[in-house]
Amino acid sequence: MGPIDATLRCLARPFSWSGRAAPSEYWWFTLVYWIFGSAVWLGLLWPFLELAWLEAQGMPQRIDPVLMRDRLIMLGWATVLGTWPMLNALAVAVRRPHDTDRSGWWYWIQLVPFVGWLILLVLLILPGDPGRNANGKPPGGGSGYAPGEVGRPADVRAQDPPPLDPSLRAPVEMGPLRVTLSCLAAPFTWSGRAGPGEYWWFTLVSVSASILALTYLAWPVFAEIDAWEAAMQAEQDRAYKEIRAVQPIPFPDLRPAFEQNLIGWIAFLLLCVPVGLSSCAVTVRRLHDTDHSGWWYWIALVPVVGVIFLIVPLAAPGQMHRNRFGPGRSVRREASIRGSDLPVVPRDPLSELRGADALRALRQSRMEGGS
Numbered sequence: 001m002g003p004i005d006a007t008l009r010c011l012a013r014p015f016s017w018s019g020r021a022a023p024s025e026y027w028w029f030t031l032v033y034w035i036f037g038s039a040v041w042l043g044l045l046w047p048f049l050e051l052a053w054l055e056a057q058g059m060p061q062r063i064d065p066v067l068m069r070d071r072l073i074m075l076g077w078a079t080v081l082g083t084w085p086m087l088n089a090l091a092v093a094v095r096r097p098h099d100t101d102r103s104g105w106w107y108w109i110q111l112v113p114f115v116g117w118l119i120l121l122v123l124l125i126l127p128g129d130p131g132r133n134a135n136g137k138p139p140g141g142g143s144g145y146a147p148g149e150v151g152r153p154a155d156v157r158a159q160d161p162p163p164l165d166p167s168l169r170a171p172v173e174m175g176p177l178r179v180t181l182s183c184l185a186a187p188f189t190w191s192g193r194a195g196p197g198e199y200w201w202f203t204l205v206s207v208s209a210s211i212l213a214l215t216y217l218a219w220p221v222f223a224e225i226d227a228w229e230a231a232m233q234a235e236q237d238r239a240y241k242e243i244r245a246v247q248p249i250p251f252p253d254l255r256p257a258f259e260q261n262l263i264g265w266i267a268f269l270l271l272c273v274p275v276g277l278s279s280c281a282v283t284v285r286r287l288h289d290t291d292h293s294g295w296w297y298w299i300a301l302v303p304v305v306g307v308i309f310l311i312v313p314l315a316a317p318g319q320m321h322r323n324r325f326g327p328g329r330s331v332r333r334e335a336s337i338r339g340s341d342l343p344v345v346p347r348d349p350l351s352e353l354r355g356a357d358a359l360r361a362l363r364q365s366r367m368e369g370g371s
Contacts, residue, residue: 228251
């Protein structure tokens with residue numbers, strides 16, 4: 001879906017909160033919406049921005065009252081007319097999580113400070129379900145069945161390798177303790193695949209443990225700094241009351257505070273080596289699970305957007321079928337077939353006869369049955 005089709009489709013559905021929206025529909029409309037919206041508002045606010053810039057340079061200017069009135073009227077009309085595309089942007093943002101079989105209420109997770117917008121961005125980037133889900137058929141038509149899905153019409157050709165039977169892919173229960181021990185035991189295992197649970201559990205445990213360890217080790221340092229700040233504040237208060245200059249208090253020497261936990265700092269730095277290697281290894285294997293090369297890990301070095309591009313494949317679900325990095329990690333092996341599990345099939349008495357003897361015996365059995 002191109003930008004024109006996506007824009008026209010979204011503008012015609014300002015109150016369509018149900019259904020699904022493909023990634024192309026959402027991102028093309030969002031791009032067009034922000035480009036045109038920014039251009040309109042920048043053009044309307046340009047005189048005010050120019051006056052603010054001149055005032056900041058020490059050359060204040062007065063704005064023409066007629067220009068002020070005209071601009072305010074235009075801003076009012078722009079606000080009223082902008083309500084329509086704003087509703088369209090909200091509606092398509094609700095339909096986009098529907099495409100990944102999530103509720104549209106996930107849109108409001110952006111209200112969570114710091115990390116909310118990042119979680120929402122990942123959900124908006126994730127590819128949609130190939131088949132029908134709880135919110136309807138895939139956008140753009142189609143049969144509503146995923147490739148290889150039971151009930152899929154025979155005249156629809158699968159474009160991707162069919163996934164394994166979901167009954168063969170039982171979820172593997174991996175708690176935080178088991179995941180941590182498994183990852184720490186494989187710091188140099190760069191091949192293979194790692195599921196989302198394995199990666200995120202190890203990341204949560206390692207980051208939480210690092211924060212707790214740093215807080216404990218650096219607590220004496222923080223205490224020294226807090227005491228110095230309190231002394232400075234007290235000196236400023238006394239100087240204000242006595243109407244005199246503030247006597248500077250030298251910054252404390254923090255080396256004794258560091259030496260107080262010297263063994264702890266050394267142990268922490270030594271433990272950072274295997275934990276860091278294990279974290280890099282499980283990140284590479286997590287990328288393998290989504291059929292991405294482990295070199296994608298280095299995209300995090302790109303300023304501003306690199307971390308976002310890395311989080312998207314890390315948060316994506318792994319492929320159920322075998323990919324170029326190995327089989328699905330949670331596929332159960334079929335149980336071996338024992339002799340007692342086989343059905344008992346009676347032996348055909350004619351199976352040991354050949355040619356004319358078999359035909360003669362069959363003819364004779366029919367004649368006896370007829371008599």
